[in-house]
Amino acid sequence: MISGKHILLVIGGGIAVYKSLELIRRLRDRGAEVTPVLTRAGAEFVTPLSVSALAGRKVFSDLWDLTDEAEMGHIELSRAADLVVVAPATADLMAKMAGGHADDLASTLLMATDKRVLIAPAMNVRMWEHPATRRNAERLAGDGILTVGPNEGNMACGEYGPGRMAEPMEILGAIESAFGTGPLSDRRIVVTSGPTHEPIDPVRYIANRSSGAQGAAIARALADLGAEVVFVTGPAEVSPPAGVEVVRVDTAEQMRNAVHEALPADAGIFCAAVADWRVTNASGQKVKKSPDGLPRLEFAENPDILAEISGLGSDRPSLVVGFAAETENVLENATAKRRRKGCDWLVANDVSAGTGIMGGTENKVTLITEDGPEDWPRMGKDAVARRLADRIAMTLSGD
Structure with missing residues (x-):
């Protein structure tokens, strides 16, 4: 069970953001606490108000928020969670993680966290198959980053192939597995x-x-x-x-x-x-x-x-x-x-x-x-x- 677990959810930019909203609902239905971090690109697809309403918590987005950063808020955010989930994990976010970049709130807390990180990649099929993305995915796996998806299917852009973000229930299953609490965890x-x-x-x-x-x-x-x-x-x-x-x-x-x-x-x-x-x-x-x-x-x-x-x-x-x-x-x-x-x-x-x-x-x-x-x-x-x-x-x- 994940009841009482604290999930820090980083929401990247992409049409798959709507699945992240459903994921928040599913997590809260199971008793988990969700603290959302919305990237600038993510805010182009979904409003902070809708994310906050579903999570029941404030949405964090700005590394330079004086109120939050007076007490090194990004450090506290990264350490208070039981698990960090990145969904959607865009090609840009994956590249920042693989390269150790920290130029905004999301990438900074991903560098500062001492907790396990699970990513749900979502991008165009050509971006997913690009050699740079494949290298980044391999590097992240070598660094111990957990991954769920992506799946094959039709893209919003009209193309077909791997790159679709995993479904909310798949991500939920991966989260439960990360905690060793899935229904098959002892099998x-x-x-x-x-x-x-x-x-x-x-x-x-x-x-x-x-x-x-x-x-x-x-x-x-x-x-x-x-x-x-x-x-x-x-x-x-x-x-x-x-x-x-x-x-x-x-x-x-x-x-x-x-x-x-x-x-x-x-x-x-x-x-x-x-x-x-x-x-x-x-x-x-x-x-x-x-x-x-x-x-x-x-x-x-x-x-x-x-x-x-x-x-x-x-x-x-x-x-x-x-x-x-x-x-x-x-x-x-x-x-x-x-x-x-x-x-x-x-x-x-x-x-x-x-x-x-x-x-x-x-x-x-x-x-x-x-x-x-x-x-x-x-x-x-x-x-x-x-x-x-x-x-x-x-x-x-x-x-």
Whole structure:
């Protein structure tokens, strides 16, 4: 719980400021005290009056306020909080933090604080992907700064991609996690994600179209609820989320070994699209065209990681969740797969041509449990992840 905790909220400039207002309300609903600091750029998007009304406190903005600074107000502000949250964290604020700049109230108190700092980046996709911002993000992570988001989605400017500020409930989850008070704070969860690459020769491999986006979103959502997440990922298109232990693998066999090494765990979420087969006669050199005809590839089945973990004895996680990507007879095939694999839940989706699911940003899933199927509406993969994470938290807590 965060009741009684004191949050110093730095509000940067950007259209995402409206989410900060909702965050203030959510924090106060949970009994937290919020002291807002509004930057000059932030005040271009929201008024101090609206922020103050929601926070129930004075809004601080001016480093040179004589009343406040007579007693070194920026030092007191930075030390009195239990946690400093920057939302939105603009590219400019991140650059100031990474470079140690202190030329206004927000940057000065961020330099002066002795408390943990959590940032929620928000900016245009090109700004987020700019090498300078990537360097700043890496430096801040190395300095121990916590990060939530950004998410992918449509921008106010009309572009699409990563850069959207995390949703208020995601930020709230990250705050609870920072205090070790999330509903999964005492749980260890293994999540597999992405495709596997099964080599044919040093330059060719068997793979699939999985981007790893759904698995990464699930790992992030679980971490936001306080879980210790071991994220075992194949060669995915998307980056792993912050705040999780990342284990990178290429093949199904490597993924299997990594999962077993990560046990014991309270739950296993097997979202990876593991290749069913591997080439047993893979060549150590690039296979060349030959007048003798096509090369002969010999195949063997890969280990069935989901079935193996579902069938474990004392080391079996108390909750095992599998995934089924189907192109026909989705419900029938997925229901049969859950019985065959022995997992507790199975998340099924239709990835046939035209759905835009495989490699896309949205998902339409059916959760299959011993009680039967439960259809979820089509939504963004981050929203699917949050809903699944909440369900996992409720189940592990016995609610």
